[in-house]
Amino acid sequence: MNEKPVIDQEKCQGCGLCVDICTPGALGLVDNVVELQAPDKCGWCTLCELVCPYGAISCPFEIVIENECS
Amino acid sequence: MAVQLEFLKDLPYFAGLDEAALGSIRRYVFEKKAERGETLAFEGEPSDVLFFVSSGVVKAFKTSADGKEQIFRIVRPGESFNDVPVLSGGVNLVSAEAMGPVVLNGIKKKDLEIIVRERPPVALNVIQVLSRRVQELVTLVEDFSFRHVTSRVAKMLLEYADRKAGEGPRLTQQEMAAMIGTAREMVGRSLKNLETAGTIRMERNRIVIADQQALKEMAGVT
DSSP states (O other): OOOOEEOTTTTTOOOHHHHHHOOTTTTETTTTTEEEOOOOOEEEEEEEHHHOOTOOEEEOOOEEEEOOOO | OOOOHHHHSHHHHHHOOHHHHHHHHHHHHEEEEEEEEOOEOTSBBBBOOEEEEEEEEEEEEEOOOOSEHHHHHEEEEEESSSSHHHHHBBBOEEEEEEEEEEEEEEEEEEEEEEEEOOOHHHHHHHHHHHHHHHHEEEEEHHHHHHHHHHHHHHHHHHHHSSSSSTSSBBBBBBHHHHHHHHHHHHHHHHHHHHHTSEEEEEEETTEEEEEEHHHHHHTTOO
């Protein structure tokens, strides 16, 4: 659970779409900028990345081969 | 930090050169660091530095007038970018952006020309690098023309599976879509199809290739 969605706060325009779509409530707005407030609630559904019109959130995947991954 | 001879020795540009030659080339090489999201080259602008990725990952891409992105290459450690504008003297054909913190080693165009004149085997190496680049582009066109999306996703997963811990790129579904010339939604659908077929498993931020052979068959590679 160390991995977190990558948030570029400079790109965030505070529209709140990601907060609205995040049903587990992992994201919140502070001073009109998105923040990951409850990382343990994030299920990596990537919907926040999908709805962000400004490309401020990304949820990258590591690709591994079973049995070769540590 | 001084550029390591070991790093230069493993670069395709300088393959086969002895330590003395690499030592003299090293003085032309400088280090540059960049953070995630930093633009390293702009499409349409002239470029006079050839870059080798020392650590991290860089994407080479084009953006359409309506903002759609097509990723041409993911440049990994030991690989180069900006080759074509530096060698042709023209402008950048694509833009380049750091996908995370990166360390680059650069050589200026005028210094590369000195190296090539002084050491003709480097010229042969350059031809090989450019030939491989042509092969990659032909493969890209072939994939777009003849493979359906799920097959392209399967091929991309096999290509970018992280064999050396931490060296592979971490890709968003948007970036995957931009690499294989499709929409993000199609990538999501294809990943679900592959998961249903049992070839991959989605684990939070990891895509685990569970059945490599089946994925290869889906990708049409042997």
